Amino acid sequence: MDFFVFDKYAMHVWAVYGLGLLLIVANGWLSRQKLKKTKQRVMRRLASRQTSQPSKGVTAE
Amino acid sequence: MMWTWFHKLGSPPYAYRLACLLQPWLFWLATALMAIGAYGGLFVAPTDYQMGDAFRILYIHAPAAYMSMAIYVIMAITSAIGMIWRIKLAFAIAAASAPLGAWFTALALASGAIWGQPMWGTWWVWDARLTSELILLFLYFGYMGLRSAYDDPNQADRASGIIAIVGVVNVPIIKFSVDWWNTLHQPATISKLDNPSITADMLWPLLVMIVAFNLFYGAVLMNRFRCEILNRERNARWLPELL
Amino acid sequence: MTPRRQRMIGLSVAFAGVVLAAVVAVQAFQENMRYFYSPTDIISNAAPAGKILRLGGLVETGSVTRIPGELEVRFMVVDTQNRIEVAYAGVLPDLFREGQGVIAIGELEADGVFRANEVLAKHDENYMPPEVAEMLKEQGHPMGESATTSTPE
Numbered sequence: 001m002d003f004f005v006f007d008k009y010a011m012h013v014w015a016v017y018g019l020g021l022l023l024i025v026a027n028g029w030l031s032r033q034k035l036k037k038t039k040q041r042v043m044r045r046l047a048s049r050q051t052s053q054p055s056k057g058v059t060a061e
Numbered sequence: 062m063m064w065t066w067f068h069k070l071g072s073p074p075y076a077y078r079l080a081c082l083l084q085p086w087l088f089w090l091a092t093a094l095m096a097i098g099a100y101g102g103l104f105v106a107p108t109d110y111q112m113g114d115a116f117r118i119l120y121i122h123a124p125a126a127y128m129s130m131a132i133y134v135i136m137a138i139t140s141a142i143g144m145i146w147r148i149k150l151a152f153a154i155a156a157a158s159a160p161l162g163a164w165f166t167a168l169a170l171a172s173g174a175i176w177g178q179p180m181w182g183t184w185w186v187w188d189a190r191l192t193s194e195l196i197l198l199f200l201y202f203g204y205m206g207l208r209s210a211y212d213d214p215n216q217a218d219r220a221s222g223i224i225a226i227v228g229v230v231n232v233p234i235i236k237f238s239v240d241w242w243n244t245l246h247q248p249a250t251i252s253k254l255d256n257p258s259i260t261a262d263m264l265w266p267l268l269v270m271i272v273a274f275n276l277f278y279g280a281v282l283m284n285r286f287r288c289e290i291l292n293r294e295r296n297a298r299w300l301p302e303l304l
Numbered sequence: 305m306t307p308r309r310q311r312m313i314g315l316s317v318a319f320a321g322v323v324l325a326a327v328v329a330v331q332a333f334q335e336n337m338r339y340f341y342s343p344t345d346i347i348s349n350a351a352p353a354g355k356i357l358r359l360g361g362l363v364e365t366g367s368v369t370r371i372p373g374e375l376e377v378r379f380m381v382v383d384t385q386n387r388i389e390v391a392y393a394g395v396l397p398d399l400f401r402e403g404q405g406v407i408a409i410g411e412l413e414a415d416g417v418f419r420a421n422e423v424l425a426k427h428d429e430n431y432m433p434p435e436v437a438e439m440l441k442e443q444g445h446p447m448g449e450s451a452t453t454s455t456p457e
Contacts, residue, residue: 006114009179013117016172017099020121023168024095024277027161028088031284038288039304046301107433111399116431145312182397182424188339226319230326242337243360245407250429259431 071148074299077290080283088280094273101266109263118176120266123250124274126169129197130232132162132278136204137229140222149293152218155225156208157285161278163201170194181245189238190246193231200228214293340407343386346418358409359388359418360426365402381406381418388412392420399425 006013069075102120109116136155143151173191174184185191204224211217239248251257257264294300330337340360359381367380376393379402390408400406405426410419432440 006117007108009113009115012115012175012179013103016118016121016175017103019168019171019175020099020125023125023164024092027164027277027281030160031281031288034288035284038291042291042295042300043304045295046304107435109431110434110437111401111404111427112431119431141315144315145308147308180397180399180425180427182395182400182422186339186424189337226315227322230323234326234330238337242334242339243342244339245424245426247427247429250431258429260433260436262433263431 071150073150073290073294073297074303076150077287077303080287080290084280084283087276087283091273091276091280094269094276098266098270098273101269106263106266112180115176115179116263118172120270122169122172122176123267124270125165125172126194127271128274128278129162129166129169129194130235131275132158132165133197133200133225133232134229136162136225140218140225143218144222144226149215149218150290152214152222153286153289153293154282155222156214156218157282157289158278159201159205159208160285161281163198163205165274165278166194166198166201170198177245186245188244188246189242190235190244193235193238196231197228197235200224200231204228214289342383343381343388344383346388346412347386354411356409356411356421358407359390359412359420360405360407361388363400363402363404363406368402378417381408388418389416390418390420390423392423394421394423396423397425399427401425404428 070079098120102117106117106120108114136158139151139155139158142148143155170191173194177186178184204221207221207224208217211220236249238244239246250259251264251267259267291300340358343359343361346357346359361381361383364380364382364387368377369379370377374393376391377396378389378391380387381390390410392408392410400423405428407424407426408418408420409422409424412418
């Protein structure tokens with residue numbers, strides 16, 4: 001397939017598309033990971049607050 | 062009455078749910094369009110008469126450079142809205158945008174270097190376009206660095222908002238650097254939409270890619286925006302209902 | 305005045321100040337912002353003399369000559385009014401073509417020849433497939449002019 005044999009610039013083209021793919025995958029993954037961790041932290045906080053002060057809904061830091 | 066939707070958007074639980082709802086749509090649409098755009102750019106578009114296959118770098122380089130500027134403008138506008146109307150969620154959008162903006166800037170610089178090396182004969186020159194784009198990267202770093210220096214998101218908003226608003230001056234400098242000064246970088250190809258300096262069979266993958274990058278930004282923004290809401294509203298009464 | 309209006313005005317004034325400062329700074333550094341000088345700039349002494357500088361223009365069609373057995377290549381760099389001869393010994397970038405933009409980095413010598421240590425190719429904002437370039441050339445369109453002239457041997 002002459003599809004995959006670009007001229008002598010093939011390396012440059014694939015390097016750039018590779019970097020593009022890396023950006024997409026990395027940012028998709030990182031943002032999801034951050035959301036997961038933030039959720040866990042908030043849940044832990046809620047849980048510990050409920051055990052220490054079962055009557056109050058809102059507490060100051 | 063017209064503004065009810067606007068006020069609704071300003072309500073964190075509503076915005077949080079909206080972000081949940083939109084995120085998968087944005088993400089999958091972006092992925093599909095990116096696949097189409099990359100296929101078009103790599104295999105469908107004909108080779109360029111001067112640059113051969115190396116011109117295919119355009120389909121990553123130009124959308125990344127465009128996003129790097131667009132995201133910064135969004136950060137400046139939302140920061141200004143946040144400061145003037147005291148809307149915390151506007152700041153949240155700015156803060157949630159910065160990391161991806163920095164990534165796009167880095168990609169624009171890296172892909173430009175890889176493109177410039179065989180074409181121009183150099184990886185890097187200190188001309189006005191390349192230098193101002195590098196300054197943009199440092200502005201993103203400055204914005205994120207300053208934010209991380211504060212524990213309180215409200216203080217971080219105010220301090221980093223200044224960087225976002227002041228730094229936006231750099232964006233028109235990047236955009237018009239190729240017209241105002243002579244640079245190694247060439248002028249814009251599709252600044253004039255009626256008659257772009259690119260043939261239609263080469264143009265469409267570029268437009269698809271630009272739309273795809275925008276949607277991808279939206280998808281990442283929705284995730285990071287939810288993190289910002291969770292961090293800012295950690296004491297809110299409605300928080301347990303959301304999780 | 306409502307506090308919101310006050311903030312709006314304050315922010316606008318501050319922003320206007322920053323824009324003004326940027327305009328002044330850019331004006332002050334105008335000379336440094338310019339990446340290269342045209343042949344006319346150099347001939348009319350607008351460029352700093354006796355320093356390494358960058359000469360930019362088009363490679364005149366038919367002006368590229370090589371001395372047999374040597375690495376050195378000579379060509380004319382032109383703008384709309386003037387031309388300067390450039391001598392360069394080294395590897396030329398792939399986009400170096402007659403009729404295309406080029407930037408030579410080096411010094412103007414006493415004999416009026418610009419001796420370059422480095423040559424960069426500049427490309428324009430036009431993208432098209434070879435067939436379209438060919439067609440434009442046949443129609444006598446200026447954009448297609450350099451389409452088929454490749455680097456001379």
